[in-house]
Amino acid sequence: RLWYPFFNRPSTAHLTIKTIVGLRAIAPGLPIAYTERDGYAITTLEITTPILGLDLMIGRWQVQQKFMSGRKEKILLQTYFDKVNAGIAKEYLDLCERYIHFYENLIGTYPYSSFTVVSSPFPTGLGMPSLTYISEKILKYPFIKTRSLPHEIVHNWFGNGIRVDYSSGNWSEGLTTYLADYWQVELASEDEAKEMRYGWLRNYASITDGDEKSLQAFTTRHHTASSTIGYGKSAMFFHMLRKSIGNEPFINCLKDFWLTYRYQSASFHDIRDTCQTHTNINLTVFFDSWIPTVGAPKLSANLTQTNAPERLMTINHDGKWVYPLDVEISSDANAIDSTKLMRGDEITFALSVDDVKSTKIKLDPNFNIWRKLDAAELVGTLRDFIAAKQATYIQLTSDIQDGSAIISTYFMENTTYGEQTPDSNKSKKDPVIILGDIASITEHLNKSVNAIDSEDLMPISEVDFVMVSTYITNTPTLLISTPKVITDKDFSMLISRARHYGKYSWLKISPNGITEKGKWPIQEKVFSF
Ligand SMILES: [Zn+2]
Numbered sequence: 334r335l336w337y338p339f340f341n342r343p344s345t346a347h348l349t350i351k352t353i354v355g356l357r358a359i360a361p362g363l364p365i366a367y368t369e370r371d372g373y374a375i376t377t378l379e380i381t382t383p384i385l386g387l388d389l390m391i392g393r394w395q396v397q398q399k400f401m402s403g404r405k406e407k408i409l410l411q412t413y414f415d416k417v418n419a420g421i422a423k424e425y426l427d428l429c430e431r432y433i434h435f436y437e438n439l440i441g442t443y444p445y446s447s448f449t450v451v452s453s454p455f456p457t458g459l460g461m462p463s464l465t466y467i468s469e470k471i472l473k474y475p476f477i478k479t480r481s482l483p484h485e486i487v488h489n490w491f492g493n494g495i496r497v498d499y500s501s502g503n504w505s506e507g508l509t510t511y512l513a514d515y516w517q518v519e520l521a522s523e524d525e526a527k528e529m530r531y532g533w534l535r536n537y538a539s540i541t542d543g544d545e546k547s548l549q550a551f552t553t554r555h556h557t558a559s560s561t562i563g564y565g566k567s568a569m570f571f572h573m574l575r576k577s578i579g580n581e582p583f584i585n586c587l588k589d590f591w592l593t594y595r596y597q598s599a600s601f602h603d604i605r606d607t608c609q610t611h612t613n614i615n616l617t618v619f620f621d622s623w624i625p626t627v628g629a630p631k632l633s634a635n636l637t638q639t640n641a642p643e644r645l646m647t648i649n650h651d652g653k654w655v656y657p658l659d660v661e662i663s664s665d666a667n668a669i670d671s672t673k674l675m676r677g678d679e680i681t682f683a684l685s686v687d688d689v690k691s692t693k694i695k696l697d698p699n700f701n702i703w704r705k706l707d708a709a710e711l712v713g714t715l716r717d718f719i720a721a722k723q724a725t726y727i728q729l730t731s732d733i734q735d736g737s738a739i740i741s742t743y744f745m746e747n748t749t750y751g752e753q754t755p756d757s758n759k760s761k762k763d764p765v766i767i768l769g770d771i772a773s774i775t776e777h778l779n780k781s782v783n784a785i786d787s788e789d790l791m792p793i794s795e796v797d798f799v800m801v802s803t804y805i806t807n808t809p810t811l812l813i814s815t816p817k818v819i820t821d822k823d824f825s826m827l828i829s830r831a832r833h834y835g836k837y838s839w840l841k842i843s844p845n846g847i848t849e850k851g852k853w854p855i856q857e858k859v860f861s862f
Pocket residue numbers: 484488506509
């Protein structure tokens with residue numbers, strides 16, 4: 334059955350749905366009546382906040398409800414869960430209350446009279462005003478409760494409450510990711526927050542230059558490269574904005590933006606103009622350097638005048654972005670941490686250290702800006718190869734007829750392979766995939782410099798399936814070792830299972846199904862002279 338009520342402009346609605354008893358109907362809006370008569374169930378919903386279209390869901394759900402006191406009025410919280418998930422309904426109602434309470438304090442009054450979590454038989458998740466539709470198979474997982482749920486709740490303010498004016502790009506995914514996925518992690522642990530920021534930069538390092546679009550060109554996620562920009566870069570943009578103007582002014586901007594634009598549409602320019610009233614920093618140059626542009630700073634530090642006492646340090650970033658840069662300078666005698674405003678091509682400042690030989694400089698050591706990671710900071714992950722283009726495939730020894738076809742079908746997003754050319758003609762950035770037995774893979778692994786904790790994945794036995802992402806002479810390399818005897822079908826199954834472990838550096842699956850995984854530690858880039 335198709336159901337497509339779509340209004341030309343945001344509108345309120347009054348909706349009555351008649352089903353057979355046993356089926357429940359739900360749409361974004363406040364349920365005001367439910368009656369059963371002559372074998373039929375009649376549900377009435379009131380949509381008092383103007384919305385563009387109405388999504389209707391009907392299914393066999395168990396309904397649980399709870400009221401919470403919101404800032405303006407009581408808010409009805411509901412779960413429409415299948416039988417299997419009915420046991421975690423109360424936990425979800427409590428989590429919804431906690432998050433709505435938290436974001437009312439951070440942003441402003443929750444814009445609807447209810448919030449409903451609906452379990453879906455389909456493998457997709459959807460967010461609508463005052464409602465989220467989440468696959469019944471994943472509702473039980475912690476990352477849904479701690480990340481997806483707050484993400485969908487924040488969209489009630491940003492994305493639904495204030496809609497996106499796409500003229501300067503979709504800002505709502507980045508702001509929502511920053512305030513939900515990231516903010517909740519930052520509240521719990523600065524180490525994990527740093528790791529998440531690093532993860533955004535790490536994802537950026539694995540996309541091909543030609544696939545990169547500006548924030549202004551981002552509308553919606555359709556592949557890895559677009560979500561890296563529209564979610565990752567956009568979230569980091571809001572992080573840099575907060576670092577630039579300060580935490581309290583940033584929070585005041587959120588409240589002000591909400592009050593000014595709720596139930597309307599807004600653009601990045603509207604965010605800029607709202608924030609400008611809370612700071613003396615020129616936000617036009619800041620926004621202009623990030624929103625319509627592609628690329629990212631590549632940082633380097635050089636001594637431009639070496640004679641004491643007038644030593645000068647110059648920091649380049651290969652472009653013209655504007656952001657606050659953390660600089661850590663240490664020597665045997667002293668240590669100075671400072672934040673410099675980067676703008677223009679480079680900045681130069683006096684270096685007040687006694688001993689240049691022992692001086693070490695770290696730039697943005699905590700990953701607070703959107704930038705290109707240095708080769709030393711790169712940790713190989715399996716995801717690099719899921720999104721890789723122009724990979725070179727080398728099959729050393731195996732039972733498998735054509736591993737490249739299976740890998741491109743079940744593991745990679747792009748099916749193209751580059752030509753096998755002599756090393757000198759090959760770009761260092763183009764990845765290499767090597768399929769072999771344990772002996773040949775171990776031999777390659779020993780040549781890798783980044784896989785510094787590789788003993789974690791030892792011992793590898795001849796019956797294990799192993800995937801390792803690493804760098805061999807600066808070339809991203811994926812090593813795959815299969816059991817000596819393996820069918821194409823088993824190989825396809827293992828390789829498609831590996832797709833779920835994209836954020837890890839290595840994966841080992843034993844014949845009994847036991848899966849081990851791990852990540853190489855992040856190394857710091859240090860400039861010395
Ligand atoms: Zn979203």
